[in-house]
Amino acid sequence: PTLASVLVGAPNSVWVDSLGTNDTGVMQANGTPTTTLQDSWTLPFTPQAGYIYTLSATETFLGAPSSWVAMGFCQAIVTNGTVGVTGKINGGTGSPNGMDWILWQQNGSVQYFATGTANLAGTATATAGNVAHAVSVQLATTGAVWTCSAVIDGHATSAGSFSPTNIAGIIIAHNSTGGANTNIQWNTFMLTQSAPGGVPPYLVPPSPPTNSITLASQTVTLNATAFGSAPMGYYWINNSTVLASGATNTPNPVTPNNAAPISANLSVPASSLSAGTLELVATNAYGTNITSITLVNAINTNSVPINFGETNGNLYVSWPANHTGWTLQAQTNNLSVGISTNWVNVANSTGTNQVVVPINLTNGSVFYRLIYP
Numbered sequence: 508p509t510l511a512s513v514l515v516g517a518p519n520s521v522w523v524d525s526l527g528t529n530d531t532g533v534m535q536a537n538g539t540p541t542t543t544l545q546d547s548w549t550l551p552f553t554p555q556a557g558y559i560y561t562l563s564a565t566e567t568f569l570g571a572p573s574s575w576v577a578m579g580f581c582q583a584i585v586t587n588g589t590v591g592v593t594g595k596i597n598g599g600t601g602s603p604n605g606m607d608w609i610l611w612q613q614n615g616s617v618q619y620f621a622t623g624t625a626n627l628a629g630t631a632t633a634t635a636g637n638v639a640h641a642v643s644v645q646l647a648t649t650g651a652v653w654t655c656s657a658v659i660d661g662h663a664t665s666a667g668s669f670s671p672t673n674i675a676g677i678i679i680a681h682n683s684t685g686g687a688n689t690n691i692q693w694n695t696f697m698l699t700q701s702a703p704g705g706v707p708p709y710l711v712p713p714s715p716p717t718n719s720i721t722l723a724s725q726t727v728t729l730n731a732t733a734f735g736s737a738p739m740g741y742y743w744i745n746n747s748t749v750l751a752s753g754a755t756n757t758p759n760p761v762t763p764n765n766a767a768p769i770s771a772n773l774s775v776p777a778s779s780l781s782a783g784t785l786e787l788v789a790t791n792a793y794g795t796n797i798t799s800i801t802l803v804n805a806i807n808t809n810s811v812p813i814n815f816g817e818t819n820g821n822l823y824v825s826w827p828a829n830h831t832g833w834t835l836q837a838q839t840n841n842l843s844v845g846i847s848t849n850w851v852n853v854a855n856s857t858g859t860n861q862v863v864v865p866i867n868l869t870n871g872s873v874f875y876r877l878i879y880p
Contacts, residue, residue: 528587552676560646592680605620711733732768737791745780820865
């Protein structure tokens, strides 16, 4: 998996060995495991509404007639667990309990689980023997009820459904290999997605900060990436003023509902921002996503040079050493309503030429002024 796994909801692209330090074996890069115990490997993954996700793989048994392997979606990412496989085995502590997954054996027996440990009736059979198996597991999140199914060696399993639930990752697993590392061979493994009904825009991590401290002389730079079905556009708005806009991710002519990322960065002089709200609006034919950012403004209207800074959630204000005993005041109202009312003392600099005050981000835009004796 590459960055694409982030775009479809995964926090990272790192596979996790469920047994970890409780077994010395590993999944080798060539697809053969060396662990001798029942084990599984999971990849963090969070489905989004409006998609059809398909896990597909090819696997070959190379020995051990009682061997089985499994793959699908799981509900937990376990590290250094005592049980290394899905809930089908015993559902015990440490098990990354399954949800929409398939298990097949070397003798051709197949079991398919749509809801954790519930094996669906009428499950298909696979080709027996040490042959290559083509397997896929599908999860559709396009409706209020999620649907799932699987196909192995061209034979479809019974379909299942369940209410939207927490799915934490994708999983591949096997039972004990009896000490031989050539009993199982994973040849290919892939996760793909499609958006048949169109996907509303959402932001790809990392999202913009929920607050931003701006100085009149600074440039405000906020980075954001939205994701959704094309065509999609965005605009930044400060009160009623549009600061920046754009539209990209042209639809693919073959699959016009495919989702794609869009860069929605903002870079403007702080002096161009007015008190109030700053919002990023991403929109397409399937919905609108609005992200609000709180601005904390520090404005210097005095001819004496005054320095503003921010570190670890505190506002630092300093001025020349020959100006002592000044008082820092603040208000949350728009300065346009008048600068002579609603000011509150927040810090006194008796004997010094600086003050440090914590920033309360729940106040919205905050304005400061220094009152000298």
